[in-house]
Amino acid sequence: ETGVTQTPRHLVMGMTNKKSLKCEQHLGHNAMYWYKQSAKKPLELMFVYSLEERVENNSVPSRFSPECPNSSHLFLHLHTLQPEDSALYLCASSLYPGQTYEQYFGPGTRLTVT
Amino acid sequence: AQKVTQAQTEISVVEKEDVTLDCVYETRDTTYYLFWYKQPPSGELVFLIRRNSFDEQNEISGRYSWNFQKSTSSFNFTITASQVVDSAVYFCALSEPGNQFYFGTGTSLTVIP
Numbered sequence: 001e002t003g004v005t006q007t008p009r010h011l012v013m014g015m016t017n018k019k020s021l022k023c024e025q026h027l028g029h030n031a032m033y034w035y036k037q038s039a040k041k042p043l044e045l046m047f048v049y050s051l052e053e054r055v056e057n058n059s060v061p062s063r064f065s066p067e068c069p070n071s072s073h074l075f076l077h078l079h080t081l082q083p084e085d086s087a088l089y090l091c092a093s094s095l096y097p098g099q100t101y102e103q104y105f106g107p108g109t110r111l112t113v114t
Numbered sequence: 115a116q117k118v119t120q121a122q123t124e125i126s127v128v129e130k131e132d133v134t135l136d137c138v139y140e141t142r143d144t145t146y147y148l149f150w151y152k153q154p155p156s157g158e159l160v161f162l163i164r165r166n167s168f169d170e171q172n173e174i175s176g177r178y179s180w181n182f183q184k185s186t187s188s189f190n191f192t193i194t195a196s197q198v199v200d201s202a203v204y205f206c207a208l209s210e211p212g213n214q215f216y217f218g219t220g221t222s223l224t225v226i227p
Binding site for chain 2: 004100
């Protein structure tokens with residue numbers, strides 16, 4: 001595997017379900033990110049992790065819970081979501097956090113909340 | 115107000131035409147970085163270029179070129195002799211000190227054979 005991988009690629013869940021999105025990077029990077037991409041809106045940065053520590057949480061509702069067990073893996077745990085949470089969730093990584101470094105993205109998980 | 119504005123929502127060009135994608139940004143920081151990414155139908159954003167705020171030199175990479183003008187807060191992207199494989203959504207992004215990244219809404223480019 002190369003680059004950034006995400007599973008599952010598609011997910012349909014009810015509002016009372018609990019599910020998790022997984023991201024893995026094979027680039028030896030130290031920073032990882034979660035973004036939300038909704039139609040006709042800018043990508044929204046949700047969380048930033050640096051060496052497994054959360055360094056940014058951009059006012060994301062608590063129904064989204066990130067977890068970074070090591071620098072290669074990042075999870076987004078989902079519970080009691082709303083239909084407006086339906087979107088493409090993108091994971092990214094960079095060599096280090098901070099403005100200087102370009103990010104490498106995974107293919108995303110298309111989430112539909114019913 | 116949006117930090118990054120991509121006013122062109124959709125553009126269609128015929129193959130071999132040149133096309134310019136506009137990006138206007140807003141920041142009060144003197145040190146910042148600008149990026150362009152390409153998102154093909156497969157979904158993942160592909161990094162194209164990074165430019166720091168102190169380097170206003172234009173850059174050319176094959177058929178791609180970028181025009182950075184601080185005076186107009188713009189960082190435009192031109193594809194010369196467009197090809198069908200250039201069809202994608204293109205995003206401009208701004209990063210400020212710290213860990214904040216701001217993306218535009220993207221421009222969907224369709225190159226017609």
